[in-house]
Amino acid sequence: MEAYRNPIILTFVALYMLLCIGVGIWALRRTKSTHDFFMAGRDLGVMVTAFAVFSSTLSGFGFVGGPGLVYKMGMSSVWMIVCVIMGYNISFMLLAKRLRLFAELGNSLSLPDVVFLRYGKRSTSFLVAVAIILGVLGYLATQILAMAIVLQDILVETDFLATISLEMCVVVSCSILVFYSVTGGIVASVYSDLIQGGVMVIAATLVFLTVVYTFDNGFSEISQTIQEHDPEAIGPWGTLGMVGCLSWFFVFGLGSSGQPHVVTKMMMYKNVNDAKYILPVSTIGYLFSALLWIGIGLAMRALVLQGVQPELETADAAASQFLQNYAHPVLAGVVFAGLFAAIMSTADAFLNIGTAAVMHDIPKAIGKTIKNELFWARTTTALITIFSAVFALYSGDLVAILGAFGWGTFAAAIVPVVVLGFNWKRATPMAANIAVISSLVVNFVIKIFKISVPYNIDVGALALTVSLLLFIGISLASEQPELDPDVEAVMDL
Amino acid sequence: MDKIFKLFFGFLLVFGLLIVALWTSEVPQNVTGSTDTAHQTLLHSGQTVATTSATKWLSYFFGMGIIGIFGFVIFVGGRKKDQAIRKKMYRILGIGLLFYFIVYNGMVNSWWTYVETNSMDYFMGLPKPTAWMIFGMMFIPFFISFFYITKFEDWVYTKEDEQRFAEIMANRKKRDK
Structure with missing residues (x-):
């Protein structure tokens, strides 16, 4: 079976892609209006919403970058997972009910739509839409690039496509993504998320078991090997240290409720009461999927230290090397399909909110209306993918800057405005606008001017602290704004 | 508020x-x-x-x-207009938060000892402070999730809330006509 490892992996990836195309064709018949295209008709059930929430949160980073970070730094990046239950608690306690009710009240199609409903100012929804577009460009481009690199890694091992270029891999992977995103919009996206989430949970659990059985004494042997070399690496803070880890705990914990591609799903479920089931299913799904992140990273660090595995060329190769050398070929096939699933589920979620921002939110904010919205939604989806693909291939450092700061920018821009503002009547549009602007300024100034932050405190954590302070401070110093009576009544529920 | x-x-x-x-x-x-x-x-x-x-x-x-x-x-x-519900929710959230502080202190204390002594004590295959992190810091917030799930209709979105929202929507539709 070992001789057929690559054909097996390729078969699983091809089957998965065919499945995505099938979902796209099926969803085409269910997408008859922009409301279906962006909001899935606000008709989603518990499992679909729950899987869509967690699989959009865990992008390709969880399957490639995550294990690489654990391999390189020990336990440090595990703090991005430790905060997950608290993060989902915050999202559900503050947003799940409120967003769903606002979406119905305003018949909204996007997050900026509900922001306008709450604050009553076009400038606020415009700024939120701009923050979304900036984040989407970077995130989507990095997801497309990751997808193409993984596809190229698989194809170059075959006899017939050994010389395939990265550009061709971008074209192939984007074609699949565009096909099901254009035909079925968010319906295709969330139903493929259901399949993608399932693949991710199964793959991660099996990989974790493989990790444990790779060592004679299981996890204790991994811990001991790492501890003998560097006790701090297997301590709670890894090699990054306490302050840097805690800043991740902060920005990933509180910031998860500010990720527009995730929280938008909370506007789409059918019954408000379903939120109580969606929370545990999302949390458990995420935690199972994250087993791969921790398991592979620690196992590869221990294997390299024991001398069993030659040192890796780059930390990001940890997952692929483990799968190539220690996992059963069928399991490797499932995990590679899971990796595509993780990347595509995040990419399609970004495509959806990016399209809404470009063809619905920004025109609306500047007083323009677009006729035949469904046609233009589909066209915009294809154009954004093409633009992001070109951006990914040819923009150099800019894609890395936008990609790396996507999470922190979203967290700092959206947590105060949406998470707090939707639960506090005193919050003003002026405070919301300044919070969004400050999040962009702090994030980009620190990165562009290469300002060194001690202890590697995450820039997003700094931006989030600043935007929270400005948002609350300005709101407290201002007069209470007048709200739409219906909005005020919903905020009392 | x-x-x-x-x-x-x-x-x-x-x-x-x-x-x-x-x-x-x-x-x-x-x-x-x-x-x-x-x-x-x-x-x-x-x-x-x-x-x-x-x-x-x-x-x-x-x-x-x-x-x-x-x-x-x-x-x-956890804010609700009904004072009785709000008090109950705040009590539960307060207890959850107290546990979180306790576990954080347990983890940090355990780590300080780990740094000083290079202790090789393990729990479930992990050094003790790391075990505090994984089994404590990560899972303690389930306490809050548990109450969100079990008390949803009593505290988060009650039957009265549901009725009130239906009224709001009905009035809005009437006005829009």
């Missing part, structure tokens, strides 16, 4: 000052790690923040501050 936000604002100011104090304090050597001498793709830890008492306590309070911020945000989410 404004009272919580006034307290939150004050808390955030103190948290901001804490970050400034960390920024201006003397940073221990290689505190964020450096390239391992034998393995170029691995980082090796440097001095920890526990090296000096100033950075040790500033880092400790940085963590306490983050849990405090989570607490304020969760309390904002």
